[in-house]
Amino acid sequence: MRHKQKADGSAPGVQLGLIVTPMLDMAFQILSFFIATYHPSAMEGHIPGSLVPPENPAMKSKDPNPIPQIENPLSIKEDDLLPELQEAITIRAKSIVRGQEIGSRTEGTLGQIFIKNSLETEPQMVADTHVPIAEAMGLLESTLKKMIEKGSNKANLKLAADGDLRQEYVMMVYSTAKKAGYDNIHFVPPPVLNTKLR
Amino acid sequence: MSASAEDTDVNLTPLLDLILQLIMFFMITINFVRVDQFDDSIVLPTAGFALPIDDKAEEWIFLNLDAEGKLVGTVSTFALDTPEKLKLHLEREKESLERGSRHRNKEGEVKIVVILRADRHCKYTDVWSVLNSCQRAGFKYWQLRVMKAAGT
Numbered sequence: 001m002r003h004k005q006k007a008d009g010s011a012p013g014v015q016l017g018l019i020v021t022p023m024l025d026m027a028f029q030i031l032s033f034f035i036a037t038y039h040p041s042a043m044e045g046h047i048p049g050s051l052v053p054p055e056n057p058a059m060k061s062k063d064p065n066p067i068p069q070i071e072n073p074l075s076i077k078e079d080d081l082l083p084e085l086q087e088a089i090t091i092r093a094k095s096i097v098r099g100q101e102i103g104s105r106t107e108g109t110l111g112q113i114f115i116k117n118s119l120e121t122e123p124q125m126v127a128d129t130h131v132p133i134a135e136a137m138g139l140l141e142s143t144l145k146k147m148i149e150k151g152s153n154k155a156n157l158k159l160a161a162d163g164d165l166r167q168e169y170v171m172m173v174y175s176t177a178k179k180a181g182y183d184n185i186h187f188v189p190p191p192v193l194n195t196k197l198r
Numbered sequence: 199m200s201a202s203a204e205d206t207d208v209n210l211t212p213l214l215d216l217i218l219q220l221i222m223f224f225m226i227t228i229n230f231v232r233v234d235q236f237d238d239s240i241v242l243p244t245a246g247f248a249l250p251i252d253d254k255a256e257e258w259i260f261l262n263l264d265a266e267g268k269l270v271g272t273v274s275t276f277a278l279d280t281p282e283k284l285k286l287h288l289e290r291e292k293e294s295l296e297r298g299s300r301h302r303n304k305e306g307e308v309k310i311v312v313i314l315r316a317d318r319h320c321k322y323t324d325v326w327s328v329l330n331s332c333q334r335a336g337f338k339y340w341q342l343r344v345m346k347a348a349g350t
Contacts, residue, residue: 022212029216045248045346051312051333108321163323167316168243171344175246189330190323 047174049187087118088156088186089147091140093173095165102129109133110169111162113140117152133169137176144180157182163190235313237262237271243318245344255311255339256304257295259288261332263316267324281331288312288335312340 092114096105105111110133114123126143127136148154157177161170170187177185240262262271269278278284292310299308312332316325325342332340 022209022215026212026216026219030219033220043345044242044251044343045245046251046313046341046343047245047248049340049342051329051337051340108319161322163321163326165322166318167320167322167325168318170322171243171245171318175244175347178247189326 087153088158089118089144089152089182090116090123090158090160090188091173091177092116092123093159093161093165093169095162095169096129097164100129105129108164108166110136110165110172113173115140115143115147117147133172137172140173141176141180144177144182148181154182156184156186158186158188160188161190165190235260237315239270240264240315240317241319242315242343242345244347246347248344248346250346255309256299257308257310258313259291259295259310259337260313260315261328263314263320263324263328265317265319267320267327269328281327284328284331285335288332288337292336309339310337312337313343314340315343 094111094113096102096107096109096111098107100111101107111129113126113136115126116123124143127139131139144157159170159173159177161173174185260271261269261273264270268274269284273287276283276287278287295310296308314325314328316328329340
């Protein structure tokens with residue numbers, strides 16, 4: 001605080017006033033620092049998962065080598081899955097491959113979507129490549145909801161995406177399945193993992 | 199004359215206050231901020247029904263995958279161009295974290311969580327390639343970081 005003499009000289013003594021300018025300077029500097037360094041970490045969330053060790057797999061382990069084989073259509077064979085996962089519905093999300101581009105659908109974007117339950121032999125197509133993605137998600141959600149209404153197990157669902165599919169579309173399908181009411185969504189390794197995994 | 203000279207004096211007290219406060223702030227927070235935790239170069243995909251970030255694990259390993267499927271951040275200083283090299287690096291990291299935990303007199307299994315921050319444009323196979331290395335390195339828990347969708 002600074003003591004100020006009264007300018008008009010009408011009354012003797014000092015006037016005690018609070019000088020706020022330096023405080024405001026400091027407040028603005030700290031504010032600008034926080035604005036500049038702010039990261040919206042609260043917007044981040046997580047999807048938990050477990051990495052099953054090879055010696056204690058959630059699947060019935062027949063092969064001690066967990067590295068997927070190229071000739072294997074899925075890195076985990078359907079027969080090796082736990083019974084509850086064998087009965088689970090599988091969503092197959094295919095990606096647009098090179099040469100198959102349609103309009104804005106470039107390589108790595110979402111293509112066809114199929115659903116297969118344990119009772120069906122052939123997967124059922126939910127959306128083709130010409131269906132807009134938002135519409136395809138709506139179709140997927142309604143199909144999944146119908147399956148729950150018919151009495152299918154909503155505890156587990158498998159999501160098998162193509163290796164070339166971009167992560168944002170995998171998450172899109174994941175969100176739709178969650179929205180439809182499925183509790184546990186299991187990510188199935190892509191059909192063909194890169195040969196460098198070997 | 200003497201009055202005008204008094205008016206031009208610079209009051210350094212607020213400036214010093216500010217500097218000391220900033221120094222204290224940086225001293226307190228600098229140890230907790232890691233580049234890998236919030237790497238802005240990674241654009242996370244949006245997902246509904248994602249859980250809030252939890253800090254219940256004892257140790258964390260952050261892996262950032264860019265749009266090209268390459269690991270960036272502090273691990274990029276190592277030549278981890280094959281899954282086998284990544285696995286060996288992760289094994290060493292795991293041992294180091296477990297050793298550090300034992301030094302702090304913690305007994306039993308150390309819960310180490312691998313945090314995977316995969317860019318929205320990276321391929322699904324790249325995510326699995328990293329997860330495969332993590333699995334073979336002996337990790338049991340992982341979390342996929344996403345941006346929470348509005349209203350979920």
